[in-house]
Amino acid sequence: MQHRSPKTRNTTIIDVAREAGVSYTTVSRVINGKDHIKPDKRERVRHAMDRLGYVVNQQARSLARGRSQVIGLLVPDLGSSYVGEIVRGIDQALQPVNYDVILYTTHRRLVKESAYVTSISQGLADGLILISPTDPEMYVSSLQARNFPFVLLDHTGSNLVDRSVGVTNWRGAYDATRYLIDLGHRRIAFINGRSDLPASAERLAAYQTALRDSGLCVEEALIWQGDYGQPSGYRSTMLLGLEKPPTAIFAANDLMAFGAMEAVREQGLRIGHDISVMGFDDIPQAAQVNPPLTTVRQPLLEMGRAAARMLLQHIADPSHPLTRIELETELVIRESCRPPATRRTA
Amino acid sequence: MQHRSPKTRNTTIIDVAREAGVSYTTVSRVINGKDHIKPDKRERVRHAMDRLGYVVNQQARSLARGRSQVIGLLVPDLGSSYVGEIVRGIDQALQPVNYDVILYTTHRRLVKESAYVTSISQGLADGLILISPTDPEMYVSSLQARNFPFVLLDHTGSNLVDRSVGVTNWRGAYDATRYLIDLGHRRIAFINGRSDLPASAERLAAYQTALRDSGLCVEEALIWQGDYGQPSGYRSTMLLGLEKPPTAIFAANDLMAFGAMEAVREQGLRIGHDISVMGFDDIPQAAQVNPPLTTVRQPLLEMGRAAARMLLQHIADPSHPLTRIELETELVIRESCRPPATRRTA
DNA sequence: TTTCGCGTTGCAAACGTTTGCAGGATGGTA
DNA sequence: TACCATCCTGCAAACGTTTGCAACGCGAAA
Known part of the structure; x- marks a missing residue:
């Protein structure tokens, strides 16, 4: 035949x-x-x-060996270099052991995420890394049932945390807010990330706690809802329209911070003088914009490497326990945040 | 057993x-x-x-069917959204026909490119898309010998052009240069891309031709060698140190244009007033920087789609001839280019 | 010369599908 | 009742490897 x-x-x-x-x-x-x-x-x-x-012939080899030397990667997007950097890290860890990567971009469509997950998990890949998944509880149950190796990256909350790599979101956002307060800022706006991602909630909570810890009150009007996209940060212009404008803006990621910077500039204000802007992530561009962005650094490369290593270990020895790896964020001080100018209002 | x-x-x-x-x-x-x-x-x-x-089980299915429903993707990098956009386009075309993508990032290491190519081509994938390959002639011979379906994206020169998708690099760069000249610029600097990529050469040549066509002479001192990375654009600061500085800078891609913009600003000059900056690519950020970048648009999404479609057709029907698809560039006028201010020097 | 052991080699089964071919059931028509 | 076409169904071979097990050859030890 x-x-x-x-x-x-x-x-x-x-x-x-x-x-x-x-x-x-x-x-x-x-x-x-x-x-x-x-x-x-x-x-x-x-x-x-x-x-x-x-x-x-790889197919035949995989079939006979019972493994494929491929790991699946579920990413929301390839738009910003946030994911790009993480993938680079994963790549680095996979290279030496001859693993390949099969890529799925979900664009945050839940149906896609779940469809991919089931399809990958049979034969196509030996393991799976879910980067910043939207709602993994919805669809990973089958993976767990079949003991299919997978880890989450940049995910907090839910019982899946104990097989994930992430950063100290809370600590990072807290430190950043404190830094702004210590510079003398009293009215600090916050641009929140996607509210369906637990990491956003952590950053927001830390911001609020830091304010309270310093005896400042949390003004709802200063909390703007974004979606991690640059345009949503731009819309923070709105914040500037308040009768008492903030002297600093803390965006939950760099992309939104970039958007905020545009908006600030468009209002004829100078960043770092009239208004300070703080980001989160430290993607490569953060150092390159003008003025260079003060931000909370996530060790993206290292996160990718850590996730890949954890997954590989678990594949090699399924009895090897999966854990939560939490890497340290770090405040990177550049030039977009300065002490506030003497107030004009109030 | x-x-x-x-x-x-x-x-x-x-x-x-x-x-x-x-x-x-x-x-x-x-x-x-x-x-x-x-x-x-x-x-x-x-x-x-x-x-x-x-x-x-996908492996078994692939083995039995003789095809894998996977196509390989060789990308230099995931750093900028240039590749990200293209991949999105490819994704869009592959989705409906149930093809997956296996990703290889080469970081422009020739050995990697060639190693990947041979490994992918057996069983793992049904076809291959090479995005902006460095020197494909070196390693695709085995693919051709075995009639393995592959197409190139963003590649010009060599006999492989007739199975590639690209844009009108020459035309785009020519139009852009003419636009600057028509605005009144006479001293236009050019930041070149990687000299090992034929597309760079085309853009450079078009820039030079446009100058000559307008009776302007090409000054070697105004041609700076970059590598498509943002920092290399930044180093164009050097250009500004000339005794007679240019009134406009044309960068061979947006990333380098961003770098140039920083540098300009750092010199205390205003973009669009003291000096104009032109990019190439129109990556999403181009519209978002300040001031919004005037640039030559490559239809990245469409390029990805076109490449994927061409490949799929060829896979479905190997007698279907591969061709060169050349998509139109388009000058996108934003705010980074204006008529030159009245000269201070000379 | 016989025996033992070890380094080499090959056979055959297994991995989990897809699919050509042929046989069986079913129902309609003569 | 006999026959034929049509619709279902199942067997077995094939896809191209990996690997347990058994057998073989050969030199060293007895």
């Missing part, structure tokens, strides 16, 4: 064996670098492979 | 068949939505699948 399409039949291990005058088993052993092969035969096989232009 | 690791054996089509009291063939038919199945059996199978939590 022949299911193959017009494509000419591939050269297989058997063709090589015939060419080299050995058994296909021996060829397989040569391919996989096993010992106990007579040097001359090894050479014969090598030559035959070259002559025939043989290259191993 | 049992090769499987500790992992408990997966539930297979056979388990489902037993549970439903039918043959495994029937189960396969139900999975693949073939006709000629009695409705009641179909239902029985469906239920059995649910009960057992069955999900099809």
Whole structure:
């Protein structure tokens, strides 16, 4: 029987064996670098492979071995370099052990996330990393039931936390807010991230706590709802329209901070003088904008590496427990935050 | 024999068949939505699948079918949203036909590119898209020899052009330069991209031709070598140190234009007034920076879609010829370019 | 010369599907 | 009742590997 399409039949291990005058088993052993092969035969096989232009068929290999050397990656998007950096980190960890990455961009569509997850988990990949998933409880149950290895990245809340890599969101946002307060700011606006992501809630809560801890009161009017996109930060212009404008804006991520900076500028105000702007993430561009953005650094590369390492360990030894890895954020002081100018209002 | 690791054996089509009291063939038919199945059996199978939590094994399916429903993607990087946008386009085209993407980031390391290419091409993927490859002639010969479907994206030059998607680099750069000249600029600097990518050469050549066509002479001192990275654009500061500074800077991509904008600002000059800045690409941020960047738009999303479509067609019907698809660039006029202020020097 | 052991080699089964072919059931028509 | 077409269904082979097990060859030890 022949299911193959017009494509000419591939050269297989058997063709090589015939060419080299050995058994296909021996060829397989040569391919996989096993010992106990007579040097001359090894050479014969090598030559035959070259002559025939043989290259191993991954599908068959995966099927036989029961693993694919591929890990799945579920990302919301590739728009900002936030995800890009994380993927780079994952890449770095996967490279040395010969794992490949299969990529799924969900654009935060819940149906897609769940459809992908089930499809990946059978055969296609040996493990799965979910980056900033929207609502994983909804669909990972089947993975858990089948003991399929997966870890979450940038996810907090829910019982899945104990197999995730994240950062000290609360601490980072708290420190940032304190820093602004210490600079002398009293009216600090906050641009919140997507409210369906627990990390946003943490940052918001920390901001509020920091204010209260300093005896400042939390004004609802100074809390603006964004969605992590740059345009939503831009709309923070609205905040400036208040009768008593803030002297500082703390955005829950850098992208929104960039948007805020535009808006500030558009109002004819100078960043760092008339109004300070603080970000969160420290994506590469943060150092490059004007003025360079003071922000809370997430070690994105390291997060990716950590997630990949954790997953690999668990794949190699399923009894190896998954844990929560929480990496430290760090306040990166640049030039977008300064002490407030002497007030004009009040 | 049992090769499987500790992992408990997966539930297979056979388990489902037993549970439903039918043959495994029937189960396969139900999975693949073939006709000629009695409705009641179909239902029985469906239920059995649910009960057992069955999900099809992609490897085995690929092996049997001779194709994987996966296409490989070789990207230099995920740093800027340039690649991100293209990938989104590819995604869009692949979604409806149920193709997945396996991702390889090369970071422009030639060895990696070539290693990946050979490994992907056997079984793992049904086709390959090479985004902005560095030196594809070096390693695609084996693909061509085996008639493996692949297309290039953002590649010009070499005999591989006739299976690629690109844009009118020359035209775009020419128009942009003319636009600056028409605004009244006479000293226009050019920040070149990576010199090993043919697209850079096209843009540079177009810039030079446009100058000459307008009777202006090309000054070597005004041509700065960048690498498409933002920092390299920043270093264009150097240009400003000339005794006769340019009144406009044309960067071969937006990222370098951003860098240039920083540098300009750092010199205390105002963009659009003291000096104009022109980009190339129109990545999403271009509209968001301050002032919004005048740039040459590449239809990134559409480029991705076009490449994916071309590849899919070729996979479906290998006799379908591959061609060169050249999409139109478009000058997007925003606010970073204005007529030059009356000269101070000279 | 026989025996033992070890380094090599090969056979065959298994991985989990898809699909050509043929056989069985069913129902309509002559 | 016999026959034929049509609709269902199942068997078995094939996809290209990996790997447990058994057998073989050969030199060293007895």
